[in-house]
Amino acid sequence: MIKLQKTKGKDFIVLNLSDPQLANHEWREGRIERRILTQTVDTLVSRVKPDLITVSGDLAWPCEMIAYEAISDYLDSFGIPWAPVWGNHDNDGDADLIARHAEIVSSRKNCIFEDGPENLGNGNYVISIEEEGKPVSALIMMDSHNCTEITLEDGRTRHVHEELYPEQLTWYREQTVKLKEMGCGSTAVILHIPIRNYRDAWRAALKSGIEPWTVLPQDATGADIWNEGYESSFGINHEGIACPPGDNGFFDLVRELGSTKYILCGHDHSDNACIKYKGVWLAFATKTGCGCDFRPYMNGGTVLTVGENGIRSLHHEYVDVSELMEEFNKKNGQ
Amino acid sequence: MTTLNKEKNKDFVVLNIGDPQIDNELWGPDNISSLETVKITLGEIIPKVKPDMITVTGDLADEYGRDLYEDIISYVDSFGVPWAPVMGNHDHEDGCDPFVIAEMLTETKHCIFEVGDPSMGCGHYTVVIEEDGRPVTAFIMMDSHHRIELTDENGNYRRAVVPLSEAQYRWYEEQIILLRSIGCEESVLVNHFPLYEYKLAWNTAIKPDVDLSSLHGWDPEAKSIWREEYADSIGINYEPVEPEVEESRLFETAHRLEHTKNILCAHDHGNGSSIVYRGIRLTYSLKTGTGGYFMRQNGCAVITVGDSGVKNIRYEYVDVTKLRNSK
Numbered sequence: 001m002i003k004l005q006k007t008k009g010k011d012f013i014v015l016n017l018s019d020p021q022l023a024n025h026e027w028r029e030g031r032i033e034r035r036i037l038t039q040t041v042d043t044l045v046s047r048v049k050p051d052l053i054t055v056s057g058d059l060a061w062p063c064e065m066i067a068y069e070a071i072s073d074y075l076d077s078f079g080i081p082w083a084p085v086w087g088n089h090d091n092d093g094d095a096d097l098i099a100r101h102a103e104i105v106s107s108r109k110n111c112i113f114e115d116g117p118e119n120l121g122n123g124n125y126v127i128s129i130e131e132e133g134k135p136v137s138a139l140i141m142m143d144s145h146n147c148t149e150i151t152l153e154d155g156r157t158r159h160v161h162e163e164l165y166p167e168q169l170t171w172y173r174e175q176t177v178k179l180k181e182m183g184c185g186s187t188a189v190i191l192h193i194p195i196r197n198y199r200d201a202w203r204a205a206l207k208s209g210i211e212p213w214t215v216l217p218q219d220a221t222g223a224d225i226w227n228e229g230y231e232s233s234f235g236i237n238h239e240g241i242a243c244p245p246g247d248n249g250f251f252d253l254v255r256e257l258g259s260t261k262y263i264l265c266g267h268d269h270s271d272n273a274c275i276k277y278k279g280v281w282l283a284f285a286t287k288t289g290c291g292c293d294f295r296p297y298m299n300g301g302t303v304l305t306v307g308e309n310g311i312r313s314l315h316h317e318y319v320d321v322s323e324l325m326e327e328f329n330k331k332n333g334q
Numbered sequence: 335m336t337t338l339n340k341e342k343n344k345d346f347v348v349l350n351i352g353d354p355q356i357d358n359e360l361w362g363p364d365n366i367s368s369l370e371t372v373k374i375t376l377g378e379i380i381p382k383v384k385p386d387m388i389t390v391t392g393d394l395a396d397e398y399g400r401d402l403y404e405d406i407i408s409y410v411d412s413f414g415v416p417w418a419p420v421m422g423n424h425d426h427e428d429g430c431d432p433f434v435i436a437e438m439l440t441e442t443k444h445c446i447f448e449v450g451d452p453s454m455g456c457g458h459y460t461v462v463i464e465e466d467g468r469p470v471t472a473f474i475m476m477d478s479h480h481r482i483e484l485t486d487e488n489g490n491y492r493r494a495v496v497p498l499s500e501a502q503y504r505w506y507e508e509q510i511i512l513l514r515s516i517g518c519e520e521s522v523l524v525n526h527f528p529l530y531e532y533k534l535a536w537n538t539a540i541k542p543d544v545d546l547s548s549l550h551g552w553d554p555e556a557k558s559i560w561r562e563e564y565a566d567s568i569g570i571n572y573e574p575v576e577p578e579v580e581e582s583r584l585f586e587t588a589h590r591l592e593h594t595k596n597i598l599c600a601h602d603h604g605n606g607s608s609i610v611y612r613g614i615r616l617t618y619s620l621k622t623g624t625g626g627y628f629m630r631q632n633g634c635a636v637i638t639v640g641d642s643g644v645k646n647i648r649y650e651y652v653d654v655t656k657l658r659n660s661k
Contacts, residue, residue, distance in 0.1 A: 024359070025627035061630060063362045063655045088548060093655035100363040147548060159553045239545055269547065293547045 001138075001178075002112050004052060004081060006131040012306040014139065015050035015317075016190065017041060018266035019058040020071055021089065021291030027070040032327045036299075037289030038074065040319040044288075044301045045078055048317060052127070053080055054139065056266035056285045057087025057192030058292075059105065063097060068104045076108040083112050083141060086122045087192040087266065088161070091146040098122055120168050121145055126175050128184065129306050135184035137306045140175060140260070142168060144193035144267075150245075161193050163244040169253055176257045186310020188262040189254070194284065195263070196247040201277035202237060205230035212236050217272050217286075217298050218318065235272035235284060235316055238295065242268055254280055262314055264302065269293045272302075272316055286316045296325050335472075335512070336446045338387055338416055340465040346639040348473075349385035351376070352600045352619030355424055355626030356406050357396035362624075364659040368396075369405050371632075372623030375652045379634050380413060383650060387461070388415050389473065391600035391619040392422020392526035396626045398429035403438060411442050418446050418475055421457045422526040422600065423495075424626070426480035432456035454501045455479055460509050462518060463639055469518035471643040474509050474594070476502065478527040481578065495527055495578045503587055510593045520643040521594045523584075528577045528599040528618065531585040535611035536575040539564035546570055551606060551620075551631060552651045564609060569618065569649055572629045573604035588614060596637070596644055604629030608647050620649050623657075630654060 006012040020041075026033035045053075053075060060067035075082045084090075090101050102122060105113050116124035121143030128135040145162035152158055172189075179187060205226050206212065215225060220236040254260045255278060262281040269292060274283035285302045287294065300318040304311055340346035356368045366374075388410060395402040410417055419439065421432045436456050439447040450458030455477030462472045479496035486492055506523075513521060544559045551570045560567045578601070588594040589612060600619040603626065608617035620633045633651040637644055 023627070023629060024361075024624075063657065064628075065361075065363055065365075066359075097363060097655055097658075149554075157554050159549070159555045239543060242545060242548065267548075268545075293545070 002114065002125065002127045004127060004129050006051070006129050006136060006306065008131055008308070011312070012052070012129050013048055013050045014052045014054055014304040014306065015044055015048050016054045016056055016264060016285050016302040016304065017288040018056045018285035018302070019087065019269055019287050019291065020055070020289050021058045021060060022067050022071065022289070023061050023291070024064045024066040026291065027067055032324060033290050036321050036324050036328060037291065039321060039324065040289050040299055043319045044317055045080070048303050050080055053078065053082040054190055055082065055084035056190055056264060057085050058089045058266065059084055059087070060089070062089050062092035065100070065104065068101055072105050072108045072111065076110050079110060081110050081112050083127055083139070084123070085141045085190050085192055086143045088146045091122060091143070117171065120165060120171055124168060124171060126179070128179070131308055135179060135182050136186070136308055137310045138179050138184055138187045140172065140187055140189045142172070142189060142191040144191040144265075161242060161244045163246060163248045164195070164250050166248070169248070169250055172250070173253065173257065176259050180259060185259045187260045188264060188304060188311055189260050190264045192265060193267045194241055194243045194265040194282070195250055196243050197251040197277065198243060198265070198282050198284070199241045201275040201282045202241060202273060204277065205233050205275045213238050217316070220273070230275060233273065233275040235274045235286070237268070237273045237284070238270040238298070239268055241271065251280070261311055262304065264304070264314070270295050270298060272298055274314060281314060283314055286318065290328060296321055336448070336459065336461045337464050338461060340386070340463050340470060340639060342465055342641070346386045346463055347383055348387045348389060348637040348639065349379070349383050350598060350619045350635040350637065351388060351390045351410065351622045352635065353391065353393040353422065353603055353621050353626060354406055354623050355393040355396045356402050356623065357625045362657055366657065366659055368623050368625035369409065371657045372406070372625070373409065374657050375622055375632055376634070378652050379650045383634070383636055385415055388413065388417035389524055389598070390417065390419035391524060391598060392420050393424040393600065393626065394419065394422070394435070396424055396428070403435055407438055407442055407445070411444050414444060416444055416446050418461055418473065419457070420475045420524055420526055421455070421477045423480040432477070451501070451505070454499060454505060458502070458505055460513070462513070462516070465641055469513070469516055470641060471639055472513050472518050472521045474506065474521050474523050476506065476523065476525040478525040478579070493578070497581065498584060503583065506587060507591065510591050513593065519593070522596040522598060522637065522644060523588060523594045524598045526599065527579045527601050528575070529585045529597060529616065530577050530579055530582050531611055532599065532616050532618070533575045533577055535609040535616050536571055536607065538611070539567050539609045546572065550651070551649060567607060567609040568647070569607035569620070570631070571602070571605040571607050571618070572631065573602045575602070575605060585614070596647065598635070603627055604631060606631045606649060615647065617647055620651070624654070632657070
């Protein structure tokens with residue numbers, strides 16, 4: 001368990017970045033993709049002054065070591081602890097390659113990523129936020145693995161997202177109980193791929209007749225958009241929710257133990273809806289920068305504010321990069 | 335015209351190498367050169383595909399360095415298979431003189447490149463595939479030039495592709511007349527820059543709101559990204575399809591002449607799809623190796639020629655994470 005200190009009388013700010021995912025060549029000096037990402041993150045860091053930066057996965061494309069080096073150097077340059085979880089692209093490749101991705105990240109001074117127990121995947125670890133020696137909150141960082149191919153009954157194959165492993169559920173229970181014993185009953189889970197229940201939440205919360213793609217994320221608030229009981233929801237989903245085909249009981253476990261108030265995921269670049277569903281916030285992180293699939297109106301980060309009694313709130317911070325979009329839209333330097 | 339012979343009752347297989355564009359950047363955890371990534375890729379594909387001819391859709395190297403060109407040229411030649419490149423924009427830009435490269439190519443044993451009329455550019459020639467003296471198809475190879483900086487009336491810089499010349503359109507028409515006169519009823523047009531119609535084809539053929547970001551071209555799900563009428567499309571594009579060529583004359587000429595059934599272009603390294611649009615199959619070559627810039631897709635396009643012409647185009651992928659030194 002990693003311990004970070006919260007100053008008494010002052011909120012502890014966690015800034016989450018999601019899916020920066022630039023390729024090797026996009027990190028070249030002067031490239032517009034690099035400038036969009038760094039302008040976004042520079043703006044966020046100076047605006048929210050985080051005590052911790054988390055990344056909800058997909059730091060770069062697999063095998064693109066120049067990009068892994070560059071994003072690691074860049075995030076390290078703020079002098080703030082930073083903690084990524086592994087996304088499907090970070091997990092794409094043989095064990096040796098994934099270990100090399102992790103090696104680059106872990107070698108940076110301010111990076112607090114831990115591999116965690118081997119049987120759970122890559123990077124399952126807990127960050128405890130303490131005030132005067134007592135944990136007030138904790139972030140439970142979990143690996144949601146990669147895509148896999150399954151064979152259906154009729155022999156056809158299908159490409160699906162992997163579920164959390166049963167061993168991870170056991171580990172989550174142990175960590176949560178341990179934190180409770182230490183007096184911490186307010187945690188957030190950060191992982192890359194949404195769990196199945198995000199779909200249920202989305203279906204339950206969005207008013208029928210609302211066409212989500214006609215609503216900008218900043219405007220998606222209130223009873224006009226959301227059903228009764230879900231009016232606190234915010235953000236919007238502009239693409240389908242890519243998640244594992246089944247529910248292996250993780251959400252029920254979260255509810256049973258009662259400590260985790262927020263689950264934060266990345267992966268779907270055009271989704272950032274946050275919905276309190278059955279007592280737990282199921283939140284999509286706002287994508288950071290233009291790597292891979294990108295919608296400029298949904299660019300920025302997501303902030304968790306930790307007070308003395310635990311996590312107080314979660315909100316999105318948007319960064320306007322419209323002045324860079326003309327150049328981005330123009331095809332550049334091949 | 336160069337003639338290559340197809341054996342009777344056996345397909346003639348053409349392997350296309352897409353934008354090898356080798357450079358001095360290193361790839362992956364083993365720090366291998368981009369030439370090495372091309373070698374690993376082709377080392378896997380060539381024994382499987384056993385090509386009778388290799389085409390290269392331009393951009394042999396990223397910038398001029400005689401050693402870079404010598405390396406890639408001698409490597410492609412080492413397969414001992416006739417090979418036919420066209421010039422890409424990089425073979426014209428950044429210190430490259432296509433006529434110097436052409437000299438290297440024409441001195442290479444198995445390379446069948448021809449300069450053609452130098453007033454049209456560099457590399458206009460036709461390769462006819464014959465079976466028992468009867469032509470079954472032909473590859474019409476053209477130079478699509480390079481880009482220049484222009485200043486518009488407001489003083490803004492803009493990049494534009496040097497357009498094809500009247501002579502080139504005339505040459506293309508003449509090739510088709512010649513091919514028809516020898517009984518060749520179809521052709522494949524090969525050049526580097528994608529035609530404007532690649533954009534129209536992609537926008538028409540793809541289902542709206544499909545998420546491509548976590549798909550690979552080889553995933554079974556990648557077959558279901560197409561609208562029903564375009565279900566015979568293959569592959570995937572990761573880059574915006576915004577061709578630098580903005581005029582439609584080449585496509586319209588091909589469409590009017592009704593001879594070219596396949597067009598093969600390259601340039602967008604992240605794109606590798608093949609779509610039939612208004613009766614002509616528009617195929618992106620698949621990027622081979624990591625040189626220049628790279629976006630996930632690696633491998634080759636394979637064109638299978640049967641006794642009545644091109645019968646199939648497919649992609650052979652090599653997973654990028656496999657581009658590792660075999661230590």
